[in-house]
Amino acid sequence: MSTLGEQLLHFVERLRAAGVRISVAETLDAMNAVALAGIEMARMREALSATLIKDEADHPVFDELFTAFFRPPGEKRDISRKRPGDRTSISPASARSPGESPETSQSPETPEPHRSDKPRKPGEERKSKTPAKERSAEDERTTPHSGEATGLRKEEPRAAGEEPTPGIEAGRIARLHAIERTPFARYSDLEYEQAREALGPLARRYRVRLGRRLRAAKAGRVDFRRTIRASIQRGGAFSDLRFRARRPRRVDLVVLADVSGSVRYSSTLMLELIAGALAHFRRVRSFVYVDRLAEADFEDGHLVTTPALDLYARSDFGRVLGELWERRGELLNRATVLVIMGDGRNNRRPARADLLREMARLCRAVVWLIPEEPERWGTGDSAIFQYAREISALLRSGNLREMEKALLEVA
Amino acid sequence: MQKIDQQFVSEGLKRARYITNERIETAIYLALALEKPLLIEGPAGSGKTEVAKVLAEMLQTELIRLQCYEGLDEARALYEWNYQKQLLRLQADEHRGLGWNEISEHLFSREYLLERPLLKAVAAHRKVVLLIDEIDKADEEFEAFLLELLSDFQVSIPELGTIRAVERPVVVLTSNRTRELSEALRRRCLHLFIDFPGIEQERRIIELKVPDLDARLAAEAARFVNALRKLGLKKPPSVAESLDWARALVRLGVSELNTDAVRATLGVLLKHEDDREKAEGKVAALVRRSG
Numbered sequence: 044m045s046t047l048g049e050q051l052l053h054f055v056e057r058l059r060a061a062g063v064r065i066s067v068a069e070t071l072d073a074m075n076a077v078a079l080a081g082i083e084m085a086r087m088r089e090a091l092s093a094t095l096i097k098d099e100a101d102h103p104v105f106d107e108l109f110t111a112f113f114r115p116p117g118e119k120r121d122i123s124r125k126r127p128g129d130r131t132s133i134s135p136a137s138a139r140s141p142g143e144s145p146e147t148s149q150s151p152e153t154p155e156p157h158r159s160d161k162p163r164k165p166g167e168e169r170k171s172k173t174p175a176k177e178r179s180a181e182d183e184r185t186t187p188h189s190g191e192a193t194g195l196r197k198e199e200p201r202a203a204g205e206e207p208t209p210g211i212e213a214g215r216i217a218r219l220h221a222i223e224r225t226p227f228a229r230y231s232d233l234e235y236e237q238a239r240e241a242l243g244p245l246a247r248r249y250r251v252r253l254g255r256r257l258r259a260a261k262a263g264r265v266d267f268r269r270t271i272r273a274s275i276q277r278g279g280a281f282s283d284l285r286f287r288a289r290r291p292r293r294v295d296l297v298v299l300a301d302v303s304g305s306v307r308y309s310s311t312l313m314l315e316l317i318a319g320a321l322a323h324f325r326r327v328r329s330f331v332y333v334d335r336l337a338e339a340d341f342e343d344g345h346l347v348t349t350p351a352l353d354l355y356a357r358s359d360f361g362r363v364l365g366e367l368w369e370r371r372g373e374l375l376n377r378a379t380v381l382v383i384m385g386d387g388r389n390n391r392r393p394a395r396a397d398l399l400r401e402m403a404r405l406c407r408a409v410v411w412l413i414p415e416e417p418e419r420w421g422t423g424d425s426a427i428f429q430y431a432r433e434i435s436a437l438l439r440s441g442n443l444r445e446m447e448k449a450l451l452e453v454a
Numbered sequence: 455m456q457k458i459d460q461q462f463v464s465e466g467l468k469r470a471r472y473i474t475n476e477r478i479e480t481a482i483y484l485a486l487a488l489e490k491p492l493l494i495e496g497p498a499g500s501g502k503t504e505v506a507k508v509l510a511e512m513l514q515t516e517l518i519r520l521q522c523y524e525g526l527d528e529a530r531a532l533y534e535w536n537y538q539k540q541l542l543r544l545q546a547d548e549h550r551g552l553g554w555n556e557i558s559e560h561l562f563s564r565e566y567l568l569e570r571p572l573l574k575a576v577a578a579h580r581k582v583v584l585l586i587d588e589i590d591k592a593d594e595e596f597e598a599f600l601l602e603l604l605s606d607f608q609v610s611i612p613e614l615g616t617i618r619a620v621e622r623p624v625v626v627l628t629s630n631r632t633r634e635l636s637e638a639l640r641r642r643c644l645h646l647f648i649d650f651p652g653i654e655q656e657r658r659i660i661e662l663k664v665p666d667l668d669a670r671l672a673a674e675a676a677r678f679v680n681a682l683r684k685l686g687l688k689k690p691p692s693v694a695e696s697l698d699w700a701r702a703l704v705r706l707g708v709s710e711l712n713t714d715a716v717r718a719t720l721g722v723l724l725k726h727e728d729d730r731e732k733a734e735g736k737v738a739a740l741v742r743r744s745g
Contacts, residue, residue, distance in 0.1 A: 079483070086460075090480055094645075098645075212496060212650060276537060
């Protein structure tokens, strides 16, 4: 095997270690592609990207690794100035000096690498103040790699003072991808704000998926009128059965979200996500709780509760269940799906799981979304297993992606 | 058939007046050279479908388009028997006293077959470009069916036998990401993500497609549209919309970008009321920065 082939294999290995899924067939494609496109740096990069990277969200990882791996010999970049703990030492390796295999000491979880924002070196184009992940792949592409642009027309140099334009959509996808997978447990206000920003596209996707799911469930009884009509085309043979579109089986949603310290981020995000898809439910009543129940509403994107809640009170879900039970006549019926978001930590107060059992009898389903790691379920003051016995499903929703999936199950 | 090399691709793209970059050129070249389907993703209006059209123009061949939608099935995508015509034939044959064997021989011939886009592409006598547009809108079952077709380009029709492609068609799939495509499909395709063009690229596109627009104004327009896309709108303006806008500016005889001219024409770029409200307040600042 040629040394370039080995280099490519190493490169694929590194991509896999960084979490990109690449099949053997794709690796072969990549080798054929490089054989066709040549080893001129910019072309090889695009050839590898087209064959190995099938999801735009993986592009930041690819760009980072490619730059580090196939750096031209002339260009000396200080890659040690990375996020601490990202990766420590990568020896210079390039297509020009094969045989030199890269020593890696890279941790497998580098979901979103940052390029260093160091000042521009003389003779080195392109460096902007925008954060690395927002910098575009296109921007990267137009970088003339010193001494490498052999015989190929160079891109026109950018006009002085014009900021490099990041790939707007690519940046958005990468941000959404990263925040979707960040566990709620690691959220601070910063992540929460990022998640709020990402919620727009996420909510649109959720609406589309929910709508599609509901439509898919529509196929109902045979529609005789339309079947007979269709059969005329077939000379009267009923070869083509037509079905009556079943009326969308919309549910009444009663949402109960814990907004105490530990789970407030996931709860607010869930309420906001559901608020964006109201049209797909027959009726939605949203409540939040800490130690008492309060109706929740969104005004200009801010959560408003009536009556006001003391967010620093000690959680008491048992009491909340009691309050809900008193309003059962108004809220719960056979079409209701009760969705609860919380960690089931009750400060060792009475769990009142018996009330939940009664409610489950009244409703179509009771679904509990839990943001906690499974290892922590049932530990300490968690009463989650007591509740879990009485409900239809306990769904893990540790990050935005899992939450969306869990909410799709609900409808 | 021309020899396909990188020069052929870059010149062909230039001839077809498609402003492109290294990434798009390389992906198109590889799709042609490796004979693999090309999956193109990217925001609406960034020129995904255009790639297929340009490819057809470049190869001087036919473009066969399959527009995907929910509920698209084999009968609409692959082939269907023309029942009406078969019935007429049956009625016409009735009085001639033919046996079933003779009748069925005619009834199930190519004459009574309605070729849908996929079969058309496979059965074509020369290399064609097959565009499978918005594959994310089709159902997952259809995607699975497509996988089979894309791997060996042959179609089995029980009554007729297997039809194999003489020349593998060039396949372009586009997706708007309303649903995640399956890993299997992604693995079989080359992947290309076309983002909104950068300022410089967009300026060149505007200059090429709207030559009546003053060059300075074209640059300003490109910067303005780019800034607009960064506002986080519901539906950021597409390239087609910025071209429409450039044409509108020409028609209105606008000689320099100012707040009034932009406000009057904002409807060409933004189609959502929320987006317009969001952008209107920032028009003055954006214009100042674009000038």
